[in-house]
Amino acid sequence: MTSLGEQVTTQTPPDTAAAVSLRGLRKTFGEVAAVDGVDLDLAEGEFFSMLGPSGSGKTTVLRMIAGFEEPTAGRILLGGVDVTERPPYARDVNTVFQDYALFPHMSVLQNVEYGLRVKGVDRRSRRTRALEALETVRLEGFGDRRPSQLSGGQRQRVALARALVNRPKLLLLDEPLGALDLKLRREMQLELKALQRDVGITFVFVTHDQEEALTMSDRIAVFNGGRIEQLAGPAELYEHPASAFVAGFVGTSNLLEGDVAAAVLGTPGLFTVRPEKIDMHTRDAAAGPGSCTATGVVREVVYLGSATQAVVDLDAGGSLIVLQQNRSVQDQLAHRGAQVRLTWRREHTVEIGGSA
Amino acid sequence: MMSSLHRHPRVRLGLLLGPPILWLGVAYLGALAALFVTALWSQNSFTGVIEREWTLDSFRTLFTVEVYRTIALRTIGVALLVTLIDAVVAFPIALYMSKVARPGLRRFLLVAVLMPLWASYLVKAYAWRGMFAEGGLVSSMFEAVGLKSPGFGLTATVVTLAYLWLPYMILPIYAGLERLPDSLLEASADLGAKTPQTIRRVILPVVVPAMVAGSIFTFSLTLGDYIAVRIVGGTNQLLGNVVYDNVGAANNLPFAAAVATIPVVVMLGYLAAVRRTGAMESL
Numbered sequence: 001m002t003s004l005g006e007q008v009t010t011q012t013p014p015d016t017a018a019a020v021s022l023r024g025l026r027k028t029f030g031e032v033a034a035v036d037g038v039d040l041d042l043a044e045g046e047f048f049s050m051l052g053p054s055g056s057g058k059t060t061v062l063r064m065i066a067g068f069e070e071p072t073a074g075r076i077l078l079g080g081v082d083v084t085e086r087p088p089y090a091r092d093v094n095t096v097f098q099d100y101a102l103f104p105h106m107s108v109l110q111n112v113e114y115g116l117r118v119k120g121v122d123r124r125s126r127r128t129r130a131l132e133a134l135e136t137v138r139l140e141g142f143g144d145r146r147p148s149q150l151s152g153g154q155r156q157r158v159a160l161a162r163a164l165v166n167r168p169k170l171l172l173l174d175e176p177l178g179a180l181d182l183k184l185r186r187e188m189q190l191e192l193k194a195l196q197r198d199v200g201i202t203f204v205f206v207t208h209d210q211e212e213a214l215t216m217s218d219r220i221a222v223f224n225g226g227r228i229e230q231l232a233g234p235a236e237l238y239e240h241p242a243s244a245f246v247a248g249f250v251g252t253s254n255l256l257e258g259d260v261a262a263a264v265l266g267t268p269g270l271f272t273v274r275p276e277k278i279d280m281h282t283r284d285a286a287a288g289p290g291s292c293t294a295t296g297v298v299r300e301v302v303y304l305g306s307a308t309q310a311v312v313d314l315d316a317g318g319s320l321i322v323l324q325q326n327r328s329v330q331d332q333l334a335h336r337g338a339q340v341r342l343t344w345r346r347e348h349t350v351e352i353g354g355s356a
Numbered sequence: 357m358m359s360s361l362h363r364h365p366r367v368r369l370g371l372l373l374g375p376p377i378l379w380l381g382v383a384y385l386g387a388l389a390a391l392f393v394t395a396l397w398s399q400n401s402f403t404g405v406i407e408r409e410w411t412l413d414s415f416r417t418l419f420t421v422e423v424y425r426t427i428a429l430r431t432i433g434v435a436l437l438v439t440l441i442d443a444v445v446a447f448p449i450a451l452y453m454s455k456v457a458r459p460g461l462r463r464f465l466l467v468a469v470l471m472p473l474w475a476s477y478l479v480k481a482y483a484w485r486g487m488f489a490e491g492g493l494v495s496s497m498f499e500a501v502g503l504k505s506p507g508f509g510l511t512a513t514v515v516t517l518a519y520l521w522l523p524y525m526i527l528p529i530y531a532g533l534e535r536l537p538d539s540l541l542e543a544s545a546d547l548g549a550k551t552p553q554t555i556r557r558v559i560l561p562v563v564v565p566a567m568v569a570g571s572i573f574t575f576s577l578t579l580g581d582y583i584a585v586r587i588v589g590g591t592n593q594l595l596g597n598v599v600y601d602n603v604g605a606a607n608n609l610p611f612a613a614a615v616a617t618i619p620v621v622v623m624l625g626y627l628a629a630v631r632r633t634g635a636m637e638s639l
Binding site: 067087097099101114 | 537543547
């Protein structure tokens, strides 16, 4: 599971130390274990996402890498060097905060220059580098403005420039797109990904948005209850979820278990089928060879624009969600109460290894 | 009655705001106007009767007699010093309360800061008198390290006033720091700043308006004070004492009024100056 997905662009010689290594990382707040034993190795230049619901420990892991939280147990290594005891200012890591955390009393340029300034870089070269960084995030000419005069998306870019100008080995992003509207968010996702490819810095991206994680990442760690449920590339994660939790959190949960699985698939166990893999036919249609099939009644229909989602109650019990592209204008099957037959190819039935 | 009030919102507003505006207008601004008018009258030096004719005599005396100039400058100096001491002492306390202390300790410290405000002014001033007196805590501490105790005087006055007004400086700074998101401090450390740099470049600039807001209290309260200096100030006089003596013993109301305009004018100048820092929004 620790091998890199095929989308990794940067070649990493096998003998160099990982950009980040977490060893048995734990963090407890009082009685509660926010992070409960996390081991990770991130490669140089990787776009790595930590995905999970709120309270799953992903942000706490990020904050421990940055140095804002002290681990209760475990070690943090950056480029092979143990930094567990080091304060944030002594780590070659920069963070883009969820609320951007721009200094309100400084101009945009002063914000971007801040890291260089406190490190004693001389005025001229820090100005040059700050202007370059602003150019990188397409904010030329905004240097004299105050953060309060910028839009959410622009602030986000300033925060990015302020972090990148220090040329850190590792950039941590704590749900940086959370406050943006959907359209801007999609734009920024692609932009961030392109930026990461250009600068070649390892990105650790925390999000609770599975689509965001799938879009941008080389690898994704799915967090649940302070542990990593699955660590894999986006396609692997989506097509072969290791647990019912991952199947549900990444994509729509379509589980067949126990008796239902036995009736539909012929074997008891825990299986999942992605909604877009299922075809919906009239009840008397014949299922082809190599197909799985189940009959049922449409309970709910949701029109999504490009597609229509139907919830089908199976005659064998349980229900499946079906997603159909809206190729033709009307589909007589997509109405409540319709008697339907669902079919999908056998290889699209994925058995889930983990516990239910 | 109620329904007719509903139908006449202006009447309702008038009834609601009338009494307080009357109070503000007559009792407050009216009194201030009366003060200025009185300052422009004079007193018959023989009979002591106030003569209601316009004259600048009181102000002329105020500006030409050197002792009054000295007292005015001394008062302003003491007010500045008290403000400065309070700012320097209050900042670390407020910083600790808002950013370091855990919630339980924070509540305790907040109560500890507010508690002295419940005690009588006189009790606190006399407590300092006891400490500065011969054989008191302050003098014995000075003697223990081989120094002479400052005794009663301006030093004791400054210390006592700085103590009395400290909560008025801590609370605005504390409130200002509460509004400063922790993520700004983390961002500063994340970008490579050590704690002193973070304090200087991030915390202080954000807190300065709150400090100025606090200074309005410490400065104006000191300008008007005449009791603490009586109790611990030895023979020193501040402007308040001059006003007090002229209202009481000398019965020269016009001159007292003229003296009382000095703090008002100084305060107006101070407020005009601090308005530019945005402190008014922090009050």
